[in-house]
Amino acid sequence: MLLPSDTFEPSNGERFQFGYTQHGHWLRFHLLVPNKASLGTDSLHLALHVTNPYLERVETFLSRAGGLQTLPGPGPGRTLSFPMNLAAGDSAAVLVHIPYSRFPLEFKLALEKLEAGRNVRRSEEIILIVFFCLWFVYLLQLGLAIRITRLRYFWNYFAYVFLVGCFAFADLGLGRQLLWGHTPYLQQLALPFFTNAYLVFGVYFVQAHFQTLRRYPVHDQVLKLMRIMALGLLPVALFLPAVPLALAHFFSYLHTVLYILTCVALFWLAATALRRGDPRSPGLLLIGFLVHGLSILYTLLEWLRIVPPVSWSSSLAAQGIVFTLHTPLVLLLGLLIEMGVILYIGIRQFRLMLSDMENMARVLAEQKQQQMNALVLGMETEQKRIARELHDGLGGSLAALKFKLEHLLANGNDAALQEKRLAEAILDITALQEELRTIAHNLMPKPLYKLGLVPAVEQVLQRFRRLNPRLEIHFFHNVDLQELDELPKIYLFRVVQELLTNLHKHSKATEAWLQFVRSDGLLLITLEDNGQGFQPERALSQRKGMGLANIRYRVEEALGGRFTIESTPGSGTLVSIQIPLKVLRNGKQHLYSAAAEEAPQIHDPLKRLKQLLRRWRALR
Template identity: 25%
Template sequence: MNIKYLSLFLLSFICLFGKAQMQPQVSIGLFEDQSASLSTDRIQDLYQKGKFTTLSSPSFNPGYTESIFWLAIKPEALPIGKEWLLTVDNSHVNILDYYHSDSLGNLKLLYQTGDFFLFKQRPYPEFTNFAFPLQKTGGLYFLKVDKRKESLQAPMRIISYRDLAETNMNANLINGLLSGIIIMMIFFSLVLWISTRKRLYLYYGLYITALLLWIWSNKGLGFEYLWPNSSFFPSRARPVMLLLNIIFSIQFLQLFIGQTKKSYLYYPNKVLQLVGFVFLLLILYPAPYENSVVTVKYAQNILTIIASLQSLLIIASAVEQIWKGVKEAKFYLAAILVLALSGLAEQLYMYGSIMLNYYVAQFALLGGLAVEAAILLYGLAQKFNRYRKERETLLFEKSEQQKILTHTIVDVQEKERKMFADRLHDEIGSMLSVIGIHLSALKKNTPLPPANHQDKLQQADEMLGQVADTVRTMSHQISPVTIEKLGFVKALENLVQTVNKSEKLYVELVCMGFEQIDNYPSNYLNNIYRIIQELLQNMIKHAEATNGIIQLIEHDDVVVIMAEDNGKGLTQERLENPSGSGMNSIFSKVDYLQGKIEIETPGNGTLINIEIPNQNIQTAINE
């Protein structure tokens, strides 16, 4: 996606419809009713006395006001042969009363409309903005403009019905194109969210959607197409969408540029987000508009302050992350600047400060949003590609680690097999050979004294007992069958008792949990048993400890094994490479169970802490 070419395309498309439409020179007078109480007769009288000020251009922008404004339009200069209209290119005037005064001074109310009334109540509901009929002959027209306790900008045009219809058709085409592009990008972000389950893409969609709805509300498109039968929401739509935009934009910003709690701007952004949410609830409170907080000047000032703070915090946050070398922050800053410049141009047009082509003025902000959304989506795509590459690298590294782990497990198993083979050959084999010698001596015909005969039988019997004990011990080491016969905890207790009987080491066992082990895989319990078994062997063989404690604790999400002894501990070299200190088998089993191990040598002795994910949870879920 080439953002430069997309921007040029959108600008060229908008300007394609930009032929200038010459407006007839019609006299428009303006009078401000500061008391907001003058009657129509009084207004006519003031007009006759010349109290109306003639506008130099068809626009007036008082800003925040508590007055009612009256416009007097003299249609005498209109060319004959066309159906002429007066349009107000601001879709958010609360009340508009349109009067006609004939040659005798009789004043008649023709239309009453505004965003306090249903959309279908407009004189020409086929147009988004307000349009009122003008006839060349037959007196004078008065337009009462009431937007008290709000900010008022009223750019106007004198235009023929045919030209307005053409303009409206072109505007709908541009709006459909730009909105379609934006909606496509929102849909693409939702696809990314569904495929990755990363909240970043969801908040991108929510942020761009809130911005799009705010622009639609600002242009009156929301009133025309989304809530045409509401008299409550149209006057609240713009602040509601603005606040939703603030809330979602902060969330998206922090995820997109990676702003964490370490940033000085993280909590100010969160506070502003909370303030925006509270103010949103106040605006949506179902009170009459005249009594609602949104009608007071202070509420509008608060909205202005919130929006200004948001802009400053966004720019500061982006600059902060750019300084740290975050590439996404550059995309974000570029996108925000495009939208800001577009909004500034449109706002200056609304205030009458600059003259723009009608289409550029009407769709600068929507076009800016399309470019902003494209820039951000391009940044998201780059981020997604990096995420995919990092994931592939991680999977490759994990695969390599798994290979190493598999080799380690195989090596450990081979060493264990060799150890068992050596014990079978050296211990059991030698004892069986001695037993065979004794039995052979008994078979010979050489007479033996009864005492010698009895001694040889007793020695053979004792050695057979040793063979049986050794075979039992080795079988337990190969496969802890006592877990199946006695249960997991009892098997551990028997293991510790066996160690304590040797009188070389006294170990205390503390076991918390494991009352219900039915959901545990047998391999999982066997590996934990093996780990504890090898910890005990290390205490005896390597640590040369005399006292130790083994704690086994079952938590909801993790199983903890803590082993502590008073042995000679580990040297610094062994502490830096503990897997080479006779603990290879333990490390391989912990890695196999996806756990982690920590070793400390606080003076004398060793403290080993092992945390293994509780597979009881996953088993229960799978079932």
């Protein structure tokens, strides 16, 4: 095999960039081995490394005076390595044939002594072990932190870091060395698949972190378009090794342009957020992504042959240190910096979230205390009302009855007068009994325990209709409330009773509609009237709104429901209550026990006195 000298062009450096090409390339360099006196040994053992794990079928030949020798092919290692032995004083030409690639053709060519190379390989292995140990520990800490902090959008960043590690694993040749060395198809699809996948999750994370849909709608549309395009390229990447070369180059070119535009869009978003003073650390995010992003951006521009190839390893090679890592060291360093910065941002976000939660807990505690105060004041008001009714009503009537009975005993000889006084006493006792029944009913109606919530509400409605005949109340229900737990039943009855009391006292309405409706697992209670209306916020903030505060406390705190009031002066009122039916039927731990609202056991001594007086009159 003879190749004319004008076939080759001189080249400096060990890194080669040919871009998108549909044919292979030949490389040639000459070796001149010193004599035995200078070399100190009979032979020289060398290794030629081609550092691109995506290349296939690389061929290497050694041309000497004795003829052309084909060097043995590389094994499944991180790099394509070709060992060669040269005698002291020997000279030879090395020919390397690099076939076409489905990606931009780029690689590094390194020649080193085997003994010296072993030390460098150990250093490389230490670097890789440290990098992937840090990556693995970082993933564990990140996952644990997300579980604790519940910053769910950080799972996108977790997936991003995981896929970046998978990409580095494949790009460094470790996948070829350890997993799929005999399956080139997997190595060929690893680059486009992992890069597109981590691009998708990275954009997802940035959009969620900066809330671009609400804060930066233009940037959000651009990033959304990039993400959709990357998602569309993912399934294509699975079949890329099998498609024709021209189509593979088109896909790779499209992927490269998409990646460049995405990097520019991310820098644009971070700069805009920084200019607007966004509190979500855009400056730190920009710093963290700077090294990684610029490294990727420059590498992609190299692929397009827009900028000249630059590599740290070239400077190290000039000093005799040959690194065979395909992934740029700057990129690996940028990934570590980015992970550290994002971890700091996550910790900072968690601290801000804790501060917000503490403030919210303090506000909720104050609201709960206000609601408890309202409940206690409401109970005190109710007790005062009952005491006033007992003192002014039953107390006065009992005193009058006592006076009549004493007068009856003092005039025991007048039978006609005794008969008249006894009849009056029985009528008074009947009135007292009715008044006592009314008070007892207000405390806890018997139908609530015996028949259920709906009959108890209907009885309350009848009483209010008698008190205000001009107010017409319509009642509709389509839900079975027979299986309610006792405590929720009491809560609901108290709520409806308080609503109807407010309707009777304050609304000045002529018509009202009360509904119990079941919808989507909820019990909906509404009370609407055509009264004078009021200002709910003002009523709730004042002392006279204690009844409404008690209703809200029972509905929202005790039953886990929702209580809303829609009203304006002059346009009536609509009260809406939504409570999950499972809470009403399956029970729930409430804020105060059922004993606080159990019906008191009221014995009726007046009924017993009435019976005794009738017996005494019968005996007389």
